[in-house]
Amino acid sequence: MSIAAVIDISLLVFLGLTAFAILKLRALFAVVMLSSVFSLVSAALLVHLDAVDVAFTEAAVGAGISTVLMLATLALTSRREKAPTRSQALPLIVVFLTGLALVYGTLDMPRFGDPQAPIQVHVAPKYIADTQSEIGIPNIVTAVLASYRGFDTLGEVTVIFTAGIGVLLLLAGFIREPEGLRVQTMDHHLVLRVVTKMLIGPIMLFALYVQFHGDFGPGGGFQAGLIFASAFIIYALVFGLENARKAVPGRAVRLLVACGVLLYGGVGFVSFLFGKNYLNYSVLGVDQVAGQHLGILLVEFGVGLTVAAVMVSTFYAFAGQNQPISDEDW
Amino acid sequence: MTALVTDAVSWAFLASGSFLVVVGALGLIRMPDFYTRLHAAGITDTLGADLILMGLMVQAGFSLVTVKLLLIGAFLFFTSPTSTHAIANAALTAGLNPRIADGAGAGTDSAAPEGDGK
Numbered sequence: 001m002s003i004a005a006v007i008d009i010s011l012l013v014f015l016g017l018t019a020f021a022i023l024k025l026r027a028l029f030a031v032v033m034l035s036s037v038f039s040l041v042s043a044a045l046l047v048h049l050d051a052v053d054v055a056f057t058e059a060a061v062g063a064g065i066s067t068v069l070m071l072a073t074l075a076l077t078s079r080r081e082k083a084p085t086r087s088q089a090l091p092l093i094v095v096f097l098t099g100l101a102l103v104y105g106t107l108d109m110p111r112f113g114d115p116q117a118p119i120q121v122h123v124a125p126k127y128i129a130d131t132q133s134e135i136g137i138p139n140i141v142t143a144v145l146a147s148y149r150g151f152d153t154l155g156e157v158t159v160i161f162t163a164g165i166g167v168l169l170l171l172a173g174f175i176r177e178p179e180g181l182r183v184q185t186m187d188h189h190l191v192l193r194v195v196t197k198m199l200i201g202p203i204m205l206f207a208l209y210v211q212f213h214g215d216f217g218p219g220g221g222f223q224a225g226l227i228f229a230s231a232f233i234i235y236a237l238v239f240g241l242e243n244a245r246k247a248v249p250g251r252a253v254r255l256l257v258a259c260g261v262l263l264y265g266g267v268g269f270v271s272f273l274f275g276k277n278y279l280n281y282s283v284l285g286v287d288q289v290a291g292q293h294l295g296i297l298l299v300e301f302g303v304g305l306t307v308a309a310v311m312v313s314t315f316y317a318f319a320g321q322n323q324p325i326s327d328e329d330w
Numbered sequence: 331m332t333a334l335v336t337d338a339v340s341w342a343f344l345a346s347g348s349f350l351v352v353v354g355a356l357g358l359i360r361m362p363d364f365y366t367r368l369h370a371a372g373i374t375d376t377l378g379a380d381l382i383l384m385g386l387m388v389q390a391g392f393s394l395v396t397v398k399l400l401l402i403g404a405f406l407f408f409t410s411p412t413s414t415h416a417i418a419n420a421a422l423t424a425g426l427n428p429r430i431a432d433g434a435g436a437g438t439d440s441a442a443p444e445g446d447g448k
Binding site: 189192198199202 | 405415419
């Protein structure tokens with residue numbers, strides 16, 4: 001067995017064990033941390049499968065932001081899962097049958113890594129062959145994501161936008177704007193405050209690097225937006241929500257949520273006005289490659305803006321609900 | 331000759347780093363209460379990880395990879411002790427007392443580190 005197979009299998013075993021532990025545990029705090037571990041291990045698995053862009057996103061979303069959001073949710077609810085009151089036989093049968101059907105479905109799928117699989121011979125050869133001449137950027141993933149498959153990505157950004165709006169609508173009635181807001185600030189945590197101050201600058205710089213280096217290496221708007229949001233979230237966690245709202249008001253963030261999608265869609269309309277198809281960036285520059293470069297840059301910036309703003313406003317919405325933590329709740 | 335020296339130095343770093351990671355993992359399982367476990371876990375992600383990174387840096391030589399490893403190392407060097415400090419601080423604020431040798435403290439001997447309390 002090759003060493004690659006050993007790594008793959010041991011990572012998969014870890015994933016299985018983590019998933020099982022998540023199922024069995026009733027302490028929700030541990031479940032949240034374990035789901036973060038699950039994401040990190042699957043990110044490692046994706047790196048090993050050479051899908052670094054996806055791994056990057058998985059690490060940033062699963063292991064990073066979603067853990068924070070789930071912890072913020074946990075602070076509002078109970079820390080233990082209730083024991084099931086009804087019989088678990090029926091759900092077990094349903095899950096077992098569904099799993100069986102899924103396994104049966106995989107029998108028709110091409111073998112793992114098969115070069116003749118439909119996904120390898122359909123459009124992928126064209127993307128690989130033409131990216132250098134048509135788009136002119138080294139990272140083919142970004143070329144596919146932002147240009148060839150620009151519509152799909154527009155759809156994804158709209159999904160994030162809609163989800164963010166949904167969360168805000170659900171929680172909006174309860175958001176207590178600054179006055180009367182009592183979130184525990186960590187004024188007495190000197191070490192945390194000093195280290196946070198040191199880190200926020202580099203985190204934002206790294207986010208900008210990921211944002212604008214996405215054409216050349218792993219990265220892009222989704223990952224950069226998450227990293228950028230995490231800088232704000234860590235500030236809010238350590239210095240308190242009131243101070244974070246002073247630095248970046250909730251209104252401004254909610255405005256930016258829409259701005260990113262508008263920028264993405266607007267770029268599409270500009271190419272409309274030049275008489276080409278929607279989201280055909282070739283007309284934006286003096287020649288095709290320059291146009292594609294500019295288009296991808298703007299579109300990725302729109303993605304980053306929306307993702308970061310949705311994450312920050314979701315965090316604001318959740319954290320704004322928190323009562324100050326009393327001692328017996330700990 | 332230089333290759334031999336580089337390999338020897340980097341292997342020394344890697345081996346000592348790995349040793350500390352194993353020690354940390356062992357301590358995490360074997361230590362009696364939360365704070366001693368945290369102490370063991372702290373070894374893993376501060377010195378253990380940094381030593382392994384140093385070994386990798388020696389292997390990479392003067393290249394962009396080394397710069398990236400250096401940045402990761404610096405990040406870990408500041409964040410890992412801070413997170414250990416934050417966890418210990420939170421536990422103390424929550425009223426979890428360290429276990430004293432003669433059993434006088436209200437330690438949690440059966441405590442699994444995965445948030446047993448509530």
